[in-house]
Amino acid sequence: MAHVEKRGRNSWRLVVTIGYDEKGVPIRERETVQAKNKTEAEKLLTIFESSILTGKYVKPEKITLNRLFQIWDENITDGDLSPRTKQEYINIYKKRIKPLHGHMKLPDIMPIHILNFVNGLKKDGARLDGKEGPLSASSINNCYKAYNSLLKFAKKMKWISHNPAEDIKPSTPEQVETEIYEPEDLIKLTNYLSNLEFRWEVLVAISLTSSARQGEIAAIEEKHVDLDRGGIHINQALIVKKGVGVVLKETKTKNKRFLSLPVAVMDMIKKLIHIRTQEVFSIGNKRVWKDHLFLFGDVFGKPIRPDSISQWWGRFMERDEFNELGLKRIRFHDLRHSSLTYLSTRGIRPKAVQKRAGHTRIGTTFDIYGHTLIEEDKEAASHFDELFNKPAK
Structure with a gap:
């Protein structure tokens, strides 16, 4: 049995009953999330309940970035990101973010980690195609947006109280001069x-x-x-x-x-x-x-x-x-x-x-x-x- 409880403006508590103790008192898992309305809260409740019933539930403070990525991948739909953008973010995570921070627990990820990640992309040797030089400003921006998308989802689920990526802003990509026909x-x-x-x-x-x-x-x-x-x-x-x-x-x-x-x-x-x-x-x-x-x-x-x-x-x-x-x-x-x-x-x-x-x-x-x-x-x-x-x- 599961239900949602309104806690305040845009704040909802998800409650899932997972059994009863020897006295018949319900044993419940609870989690507070951010949602605009009850419909959105119930959608998050479905995710929460499913993770518990399938044995995938982990206490927020123990969730690693790798685990967050798995949940993000399962629940981000075409309505959230276009299929093309989502696939691009998946590739970025697997090739660039996971090797560096995949093992880290969410509460341990600080703005300095995001800053070091972004700055590392600006150094020679950051390209994965074997070419010399750093990534372009637009590629760096896409890598940042992929990381930010994961952490925004974690904040929405109330697994973190603050998104550390919000404190770091990568360089604005330069406008590429477009070739046109006169x-x-x-x-x-x-x-x-x-x-x-x-x-x-x-x-x-x-x-x-x-x-x-x-x-x-x-x-x-x-x-x-x-x-x-x-x-x-x-x-x-x-x-x-x-x-x-x-x-x-x-x-x-x-x-x-x-x-x-x-x-x-x-x-x-x-x-x-x-x-x-x-x-x-x-x-x-x-x-x-x-x-x-x-x-x-x-x-x-x-x-x-x-x-x-x-x-x-x-x-x-x-x-x-x-x-x-x-x-x-x-x-x-x-x-x-x-x-x-x-x-x-x-x-x-x-x-x-x-x-x-x-x-x-x-x-x-x-x-x-x-x-x-x-x-x-x-x-x-x-x-x-x-x-x-x-x-x-």
């Missing part, structure tokens, strides 16, 4: 698209005109295409999950959006849907993913892997005909940046650019495309000069 480059590329295999022509055209992410483009289905409104709905993405393969992930509500597309691109999509429908009909019961009709799936209906798009783009840039275009080599993801930069230099309002990009915060839009928006803002301000430069009557 308007004249985009014209060269769009003029060449018809020379590509049709599905790749459509895929690149969608990338350039929708500014959608790679995984979002790979996940577009027939049902997401709105021919009447002239655009596509972005409400899911394809990701590659280790040990599972390609899986669909629903886009967070705040990032779902409708993207209007040029008439020419919508005509391409309409033609591609017809081709895909014919392929599905011809394949019959050999079809997989039967409840989905992906625009960029294979003849059997299997969706394209998001990372294969970048791989194809890399091969495309190796072709002689690409070199003849006189275009610089950029990442496929930078087509998205090129698209959004193009819009921001065409006087499109920052809020509209934010919506198209699928950014939760407009600050993110300004961080990435602010330099172009600032130039537009300066140009706008220059129009007021005429008010002040006219001779007085």
Whole structure:
């Protein structure tokens, strides 16, 4: 028998009855945790009860970082971290954190341990790929975030009263200068698209005109295409999950959006849907993913892997005909940046650019495309000069 008791604001006691003594008095294990509401507290109660019933329960003061990692791994879901981020944190823990601190008990981990961990990543020889030099600022930041994620979970479970990682802040990663295509480059590329295999022509055209992410483009289905409104709905993405393969992930509500597309691109999509429908009909019961009709799936209906798009783009840039275009080599993801930069230099309002990009915060839009928006803002301000430069009557 288990239940929760409210102790104070955001504080709950988890109570699990594990048996009775010789006098019939219940023997209980208790633990105080932090939770926003009863529903969240009951979720933590389930974890607590399960650990007791399976014999995995350890008194908080005896929990090691290795044990914390196991519990974190079992209970952190897609709603807490994206599968990709979680897998990255798992790899960081196993390769970097565990060898140093895995044996340590939670109460013994101090801010100095986190500081030494971060500083160690800044030294020559910290890389695991055999290359010289320290890790990049962004890699160091990711290692810190992995460690912090574990300790935040421990604090939430009330196994520690304070997260020592909160006292240490790694260096802010430097903004990497993004390579983009200028308007004249985009014209060269769009003029060449018809020379590509049709599905790749459509895929690149969608990338350039929708500014959608790679995984979002790979996940577009027939049902997401709105021919009447002239655009596509972005409400899911394809990701590659280790040990599972390609899986669909629903886009967070705040990032779902409708993207209007040029008439020419919508005509391409309409033609591609017809081709895909014919392929599905011809394949019959050999079809997989039967409840989905992906625009960029294979003849059997299997969706394209998001990372294969970048791989194809890399091969495309190796072709002689690409070199003849006189275009610089950029990442496929930078087509998205090129698209959004193009819009921001065409006087499109920052809020509209934010919506198209699928950014939760407009600050993110300004961080990435602010330099172009600032130039537009300066140009706008220059129009007021005429008010002040006219001779007085």
